[in-house]
Amino acid sequence: MxxxxxxxxxxxxxxxxxxxxxxAWIHEHVMHGxxxxxxxxxHEETEGHFERNDLYAVLFAVVxxxxxxxxxxxWEPVWWMGVGLCFYGVIYFFVHDGLVHQRWPFRHVPKRGYxxxxxxxHRLHHAVETREGAVSFGFVxxxxxxxxRAQLRENLRAREAAE
Numbered sequence: 001m002x003x004x005x006x007x008x009x010x011x012x013x014x015x016x017x018x019x020x021x022x023x024a025w026i027h028e029h030v031m032h033g034x035x036x037x038x039x040x041x042x043h044e045e046t047e048g049h050f051e052r053n054d055l056y057a058v059l060f061a062v063v064x065x066x067x068x069x070x071x072x073x074x075w076e077p078v079w080w081m082g083v084g085l086c087f088y089g090v091i092y093f094f095v096h097d098g099l100v101h102q103r104w105p106f107r108h109v110p111k112r113g114y115x116x117x118x119x120x121x122h123r124l125h126h127a128v129e130t131r132e133g134a135v136s137f138g139f140v141x142x143x144x145x146x147x148x149r150a151q152l153r154e155n156l157r158a159r160e161a162a163e
Contacts, residue, residue: 008080015084016091023092024138031056032131043129049103060089096122096139118142124152133159 031039031053042053064085071079097103099115100122110116121135121142128134133155135148142148 007077008083011077011080012084012087015081016088019085019088020138020140023088024141027139028134028137032134032137036131040131043126057089060085064089092139114142117145120145121148124148127152128155 031042035056038052038055040053041051064082067078067082067085071077071082095115095118099108099110100119110119118140122139124145125134125136133152135151135155136142
């Protein structure tokens with residue numbers, strides 16, 4: 001019984017961790033690269049509840065559905081990877097859309113602890129409104145704020161020197 005629960009749980013958790021690593025890479029190299037056309041809306045003021053950047057969530061949902069289909073038809077562990085991707089999506093929704101960007105009907109800004117660090121790290125990410133020079137691309141992992149501030153200052157210096 002325990003073994004039959006531990007393997008799927010391990011797959012779900014490993015997939016969620018892998019998604020944070022993949023999402024940070026995708027955020028930095030795709031969203032702030034050739035995919036900036038969709039992501040730009042996330043760095044600008046938008047009207048309404050949705051922004052063009054939300055298309056990335058739709059894309060990840062399609063991947064999750066594909067994992068569920070493959071897992072149901074051919075290999076069950078892939079189904080659990082779909083669960084892990086959805087689990088990461090829920091975390092992303094609550095942490096990124098809810099806590100950091102306040103896309104909920106209530107406001108809460110953490111005063112201390114890791115959630116405060118995560119909140120500050122993402123605010124520093126948005127200190128740059130262009131696709132170059134941003135810091136902190138993860139959604140759940142946040143480097144120390146002092147490190148990010150120093151990196152942001154260095155990015156701004158390098159940008160000014162290039163101009």
